[in-house]
Amino acid sequence: MIADPKARINVVGALRDAAWTALVAFGLFLPLVGFLTIQNLNNELILETRFGLLATFVAVAAFGRLAYSLVIAPARARRALRPAPTAPSRLRILGSVLARGLAPFGIGFVIVYPAIVLAINGTTGAVKWVDNFGIQILIYVMLGWGLNIVVGLAGLLDLGYVAFYAVGAYSYALLAKNFGLAFWVLLPLAGILAAFWGILLGFPVLRLRGDYLAIVTLAFGEIIRLILINWVPVTNGYAGISAVPRPTFFGIPFNASDQGFAAVFGLEFTPLYRTLFLYYIILTLAFITAFVTLRLRRLPVGRAWEALREDEIACRALGINTTNTKLTAFAMGGMFAGFAGSFFAARQGFISPESFTFLESATIVAIVVLGGMGSMLGVAIAAIVMIGGTEIMRDLDFLKDIFGDTFDPTQYRMLIFGLGMVLIMIWRPRGLIATREPSVFLKERKIIPADLVKEGHG
């Protein structure tokens, strides 16, 4: 067999590539890294040069490019030439076994998670792990699953999802404070109100698709936030609403008083009880979201959502009222965000428009896209990675041991995070779990490959 001349390693070409890369890197990093302006003691701005650092940057870029052309690219080409293995590799079988076991294992794990944390960290350390990790992640899992209905199933890109979260939170905070209604009454009410706002948003954007839909939903999110800021008599503006009533255990509050939970049950007071209570509330809410979404997927309305994502014209030709179908998707998605919002308000005890910025919407959309649109398990994993990852990176103190004491890891948190996102998008451009599981089957459930599943056109 004659070797393909293109597959042979072209050293001269690789060197030329590397030289170009070095040049581009030099041009790019000279102003960014090469020069540094600092204020001296006389308050004068002086220019310092950091050519050594600049040389390091350029060298890394050039050698990286060289390594890519000489080692990585030929290896890839060789792999592409090799015929695909006919039998699934052992690794792949292991992967599918793991994937199948992951959901039940995950459910079991989240139920016993507080006990594990308690055993490892003791009472005081556990609050941080249950609250910052457990509850925070579960809120985003729930938001991700809610948005997954709109973006993943119905294929409608919604960049203003945080608006419904805000509606839920403010509904709870205002109604609980002003009318003294209980958490368990307001939870469904907040969901209904958020669903109503979902329909309200749905109507004007019914005819919009793609980028236009995304822009209008983004604007909707901003409108809600601006109303919260400017309608001061009701929402108290930037100052927000403080002392939002906390949920009680069948009327027993979680506080240090004689009527408090600890006193009534004869326990020593610690804030852990409330944290655990909140953890299991949000866990239950997340399970309800998952259960309802899985049920909906197998009902005609869920199939209509997915059909809408695949081909809207065909849906209309089959007698499906696409207006109602889109509105139900917005309403269902909004409802779950409303639940999550009212829980958020009850947990924090304080809410302000700061918590409902576009960045929140972007985070939730990133969770859904990263997880793989339409996949519940993927969205849950993505929420753990995104939210848990950000939390863990808050304490990257071990990096100080490597880079010296002047290194401040918190400054690099978002950089590392962004790098991780880019890598995942290169490795899995359609999300962690991009395959689709059919809602119904005749003989066997076959997973549908990602390249056939449409992303929706807006």
Place this chain on the structure above:
Amino acid sequence: MSERDTVLRVEHLTMRFGGLVAVDDLSFAAARGEITALIGPNGAGKTTVFNCITGFYKPSEGRIALAHGDGKIWEALDGVTDGGARRLIRGDGALYLLERMPEYLVTRQARVARTFQNIRLFPGMTVLENLLVAQHNPLMLASGYTFLGVLGLPSYAAAERAAIEKARQWLDRIGLTARADGPAGALPYGAQRRLEVARAMCTDPLLLCLDEPAAGLNPRESAELNELLLAIRQDYGISILLIEHDMSVVMKISDHIVVLDYGVKIADGSPQEVRDDPRVVAAYLGVADEDVERVEVEVGL
């Protein structure tokens, strides 16, 4: 054709897009239980007529009426038109003014199903799911508009089983049972065409509109399609309206042909009559009427 046998009446249909007249004062009728073909050169306005009938376009002018039942109800047509209603339902049938209905009601209420020139399946859903989406409306009712379905009531499970059974019968018929659980987008082209016809039939139509069902099929596949369409008509007694370029399909299975050219009807009749019509030949050969005889001699017709 007497009025009683008519299922669809298109009268003075005109469709303008800005200054362009795509369909100009077109009138024809389709008979119950027959296969009516709509043919014409590219750009003649056939698909526009389809889009008007199925509610995707609102015609600029004209009336498109469809009758259910034995056709006695046609006598009420003018009354319904003047009354401003969309439909009339009586004991002996129903009358629908399609130009007044949005497309999903044309399918749901008037029971007109359609396929598309460029296949529009749901590629990321399985073959079976495609056929279940087509049964959306009865299933939606069975699931109590989702509310009862979420609670998991057994009545919905029974309805879904019946829907799957119906889908399975269609899969047997089009020979795709073995691929029922695979994605529709991975089917070969001919199978996708057949699946689209089966999916349209799963909406329980009385009138099936097929936009170039044989486009891109090889002669064997197109013969299979002919058989499928004839069998559908025989078993379900439905009427079929068909746009087609493949003359082996049109001439073999149509009972009645309407020929369009530049949005105007130039012929209307049985396959034999249409085939012998010099205007049709002229339209297809692209020459003026007076030159037809000369050109026919040249090409040896």
